[in-house]
Amino acid sequence: MSAADIAPPLPKGRIRPGRILTWTLVFIGGVIMVTPILFMFSTSLKTSGQIYDLRLIPARPTLDNYIKVLADGRFLRWFVNSMIVAVAVTVSSVFFDSLVGYTLAKFRFRGRMFVFLAILSTLMIPTEMLVIPWYLMSANFGWLDSYWGIAFPGMMTAFGTFLMKQFFETVPDDFLEAARIDGLNEFTIWWKVAMPLVTPAISALAIFAFLGNWTAFFWPLIVTTSKELYTLPVGLTSFAVEQSIQWEMIMTGAALATIPTLVVFLALQKFIVRGVMLAGLKG
Amino acid sequence: MAQIELRKLVKSYGRNTVIHGIDLDIADGEFVVFVGPSGCGKSTTLRMLAGLDEVTSGEIRIGGRVVNELDPKARDIAMVFQNYAIYPHLTVRQNIAFGLYTARLSKAEKRKQVEDAAAILGLTPLLDRRPSALSGGQRQRVAIGRAMVRSPAAFLFDEPLSNLDAQLRAQMRIEIKALHARLGTTIAYVTHDQVEAMTMADRIVVMKDGRILQAATPMEIYDHPGDVFTARFIGTPSMNILAAQAEGGAYVPAQGAGRVLAGVRPHDLIVGGDGTGLRLEGQVTAMEPLGPETLVHFMAGPVPVTASAGAHDRFEAGQTVRAAAPVDKVHLFDPATELAIPRG
């Protein structure tokens, strides 16, 4: 007897081979993505003697590592550094990307297409290649080894500008013209009328920007030299190479580092959902 | 309050001229309705008035002041859009208050004005709702409220009712007219619905291809259309127009050159009537009993014609009917220019 014989009849078309394949792939993808995270948490709860015991549930879970990491001033410092940079970059890129995206979407001016294409074309250059001009620029302007040096490349992004432009194009001109007739200046129209109408895009952009900068490793590693200015990913790596590799400490630091990520995502996803509802409202 | 003057107004997009020199005076407090087919330039004219589109040449005056170069906000006008343009992220109260955004008033004064406008429009119980929880008619009232609180010199409406269903449209027509009576503010109103034009306007401006064909009171336009297009466009069902020639005092259908175009409204063309202005005969193609009267469609030679008959008269398809219209109901047009021929 096969499973199909016993199972209660399902509405026709509910289980199609395509669907089974999709679910299987999603499941495998999920497992691949979640397993390292589970091991990260698991290892952070183990003592250094236990870390090569690969059981997911530690035999004797302990919070000692967390106490040690939090008591170490360096970790806190790096955490704060990362926070400062990620928040500043997020706020700045949301602001400038929206402003430029709005201008490109809603104003007709000479050279508009050229500016747009110029911005888009930078999307095709990988970060690894941009790092050299960034570095030279920082060296010339004396930005090396400073917060500004870490932050400036992300303060305005081509991707964000593109994303916001696409969203602003969906905002009906009537909304803006009505405000123009009411006497609002162009900046206020953007801020008070256009921005609230694209909250889903802003939330998505903010999440991308925050996560991207929170986890950024390559550029902060290059631009910083003093340990006090390390961001968390750079600092955690230095944890590792400093003495013998203390995996349980690295994992504990990494586990703590996921907290802001979760907070940002949970805080903003509500706006994404609400924003989608607003955007779906006609008129 | 202000009169509006348009002088030789021209609008071109690149080489494409869409408004070909419009002249029009709108009196203070007048309710003027612009009608015309899609693409004739109604919205463009209104948007130039509002200052949303630049004028290519010509002059616009509001209250005696040339406003060509003024920003929309400096023109002292308010505009209501077809899609309402009320903001989904704000409540009704906040939306209406948007009209007072730049007004130098205290919070309390603004609040009072918003609430007064809401009361006039019957929006008081809805003040703290968001637009998503409003019906189409209520949304349009919010948009009107937002325009009203500014007490502008003139209101501009661009097809404000075209997103509403027929019943609501009829109701809003009356409300907007009542509002005009109450406020006495100059209104320029765009629609392609000739019923709206007939019922609301002090004066109708018929536009076609970027030109004004006729600007006159609804009854004047109905009784004395200035050209074939206006004659057909205003009034339902449309006026019958056919080539004709005089024969023994009355006009009868005729072919070939040297004729006039004779027009008669279906309501004036009576089946079995004894009018002596125009006489037609042909085979019935269809019949529409409307209640108060019956419309009879028949072929006057090659031309389909609509006439009216008594409420209870019935006709078979293929049956031959005669219809006639009195002299004073027959409109004559020059076949070359399609302009009305004045009756001597």
Ligand SMILES: Nc1ncnc2c1ncn2[C@@H]1O[C@H](COP(=O)(O)OP(=O)(O)OP(=O)(O)O)[C@@H](O)[C@H]1O
């Ligand atoms: N931005 C533009 N660029 C080029 N042509 C335009 C532009 N806006 C309008 N037009 C043209 O101007 C003409 C008049 O347009 P307008 O919107 O005023 O018509 P309308 O009478 O309001 O029609 P509708 O009843 O469909 O709203 C149209 O032929 C249109 O194609």
Ligand SMILES: [Mg+2]
């Ligand atoms: Mg229009």
